[in-house]
Amino acid sequence: MRRSTLRTTIAVVTAGLTLTACGSGGDAGSGSGGGDGSDAATATSVEDFGGMDALVEAAQAEGELNVIALPPDWANYGEMLETFSEKYDIEINSASPDGSSQDELNAVESQKGQDRAPDVLDLGTAFARQAQAQGLTAPYQVQTWGEIPEDQKDPEGHWYNDYGGYISIGCNASVVDECPTTFADLLDPQYAGQVALNGNPTQAAAAFSGVWAASLANGGSLDEIGPGIDFFGRIKDVGNFNPVEITPATIQSGETPISIDWDYLNAGLTETLADQGVEWEVAVPSDGLFGSYYSQAISKFAPHPAAARLWQEFLYSDEGQNIWLNGGARPVRLPAMEEAGTADADALAALPEVQGTAKFPTEEQQTAAQAVVAERWNAEMSG
C-alpha cells in the first residue's frame, strides 16, 4: 500500500515536471535545434553558408531572433534592434532587457533546447571568457573580422569585443552650479549628497569601472584598484556620496545630479533630458581615463543559428557600427572606419572629448581587481 502511494507520487511529480518543461518551451513553430538548423549551427563564417545572400535566406527561413539583456536606451540598442528587424524582416524577441551578464549565461544553460533560449549574447569580457570556458559559445568570424584588433577578440571567434566607452561624469547643470570635470572635483563640499554610481560595483560593470577610473585618478593603476575604493570612502566621509543607483528617472527628477557612468550612457541621455528642460553635461575626467569594451558571442545552443550569425554580420557592418556610434558608444571597428571614412562624422564629433589614450586591463588584472572590489566594497561602503 505504502509503496504504491510512493510510486504514484513519483509518477505524478515526474509528469508535473515534464509538463512544466514542455509548457515553457511551448512556442510551436520555428525549428528548435537539430534538423534544418544543424548546418547553420556549425558555420564559422559566411562562406559556410555560401555567401551573404544564402545567410540572409537561411535567417529569414528561421524568421526569429532571441536576444537577451539589451536595454533599448543602452548604446542605442533600441534603434539597432528595430533596424535589423525591418531590414531583414526578422522578428526579434527581447528577453529581460535589464538582465546582467550572469543572467545571460544562466539563461543559455537553463533554457538549453528551448525555442526561447537566447541566440546571441552581449557580455562583459570576463563573462564572455567564462562562457567560452564553459562551452556555451559557438565560434563565428564576421566578414569584417580582419578589422577587429587582435587584442579585442578570441582568435577562433568565440567572442569579440563590440563597443566600448570611457567612464564619464554626467552632471545636471540645472541643479548643480559648477559641473565637476575631474575626480578630484567630486570631493568639493558643494556636491553634498550628489555623487551617484550606476549600480553596485560588485554587481554592475559600469560602477565597477567607475571605481577603477577613480583609482587611476588617485595614484592607483590597472594592477591596483584599491585607491578607487579609498576614494569613494572619502566621498562618503565628506557626505557627497549618494547611494541611489542611477536610472533615467532619478536623473530627470534631479535626485542624482552627478552620475558616474559610461560616457555613451551619460551622453545618450542629453537629448531626452533637454526635451524635458534639464541641462545635462558630460565630461570624461581628465585625471582618470578608463575604458572598457563589451563582447559579443553566439550561443552554442542558439535555436535560430542562422539569424544569430546574420545579427553578428549586421552589428559589425558599417551600418551596425554607426548605430552604436550614434548612441555615443565607440564601436570596435571605429579606427578602421575613421581611416576608410565610413564613420558617421556627426556622431563622431558629438562624442565627449577625451584627453590621452586609455589602456585596457588584461584578464588577470580584471580578475584581481574584481576580487579586491568583491572583498572591500560592501565591507567598507555599507553601514
Add this chain to the structure above:
Amino acid sequence: MLVVLGALPFLLYIAVFLVLPIGVLAVEAFRATDPVTFEETWSTASVEAITDGAYRRAYVGSLQLSLITAVIGAALGLALAIAVLRARRGRLLRRLVLTASGVLANFGGIPLAFAFIATIGGNAGVVTALLTDTLGLGLGGFSLYSMTGLALVYLYFLIPLMVLTIIPALEALRPQWREAADNLGATGWQYWRYVGGPVLLPPVLGATMLLFASAFAAYATARALVGSSIPLVTLQIADALSSNVVVGSENVGKALALGMVVLIGLVMVFYAWVQRRTQRWLT
C-alpha cells in the same frame, strides 16, 4: 488511502515549491566554481565565506532592521487596530482603515521607494525642498538613505500589514468575557493580564513574526533606496547571483540564501514553542 490521495496536490506543491528549492540550495551552497577553469567542485568555501566580513555584517544589518521594524510595526499596528475597533460608531472608519491597509500593505518595491524619494529625498524631494526654502532647515539632518530612512519606508507597509492580520484576532475577543470579568470584580488591568492578554498573545506574536519575515525578505525597495550603502542579505544575494563584475560567485549567493532559510526556520521553531506555551494556559 483516500486521505493521502486527497492531500496529494498539497504534498506535491510542497515538494516542488519548498522541498526541492531548499534541497537545491543546500547542495549548491556546498559547491564552488574555480574562477580560472570554471570547474565545479565540492567545497565549504562559500558557507565559510558567509560567516565572515561583509556577509556577516549583512546578516546583522538585516536582522537589526527586521527586528526593529517588526517590533515598532507590530506595536503601532496593534494600537491602530484597537483604536479603530473601539471607536464609537466607527463602522465607516473601520472600513476605511481596513481598505487602506489592504492597499498599503501591498504597496512595496520600487514604486514605494520612488514615492519616498520624490517626497523626502535628499536632492529633489518635494517636502525637503519646501522645508529648505521656507525654514532653511531641510529635514533637520534626517536622511532617507540611511538605516532609519529605510526603517521608515518599511513601516509604511508593515503597519497596515499588522492591522490586517490582527483585526480578526481582536474581533474574536468576546465582549461577554469582559462583562464576566467585570461582574466578578476584575479591574481593567486584571482583565488584560489574565484574559485578553493570554488570548491575544499568540496571534500578536505570529503577526510580529510575519512582519519580521517580510522585512527580512524585502529587496526591491532597499535596492532602489540605499543600493549597497546599507548591509542587507537580500542585496548581497542579488549581487552574488546576477553579477556583471565578479565571475563565479553564484555559490556564495546560494549559501547566503540557505542562511536566510535557516534563520527563518529558527524563527518559526521559536514561534511554535511560544505558541505551545501560551496555548497550554488556554486549554
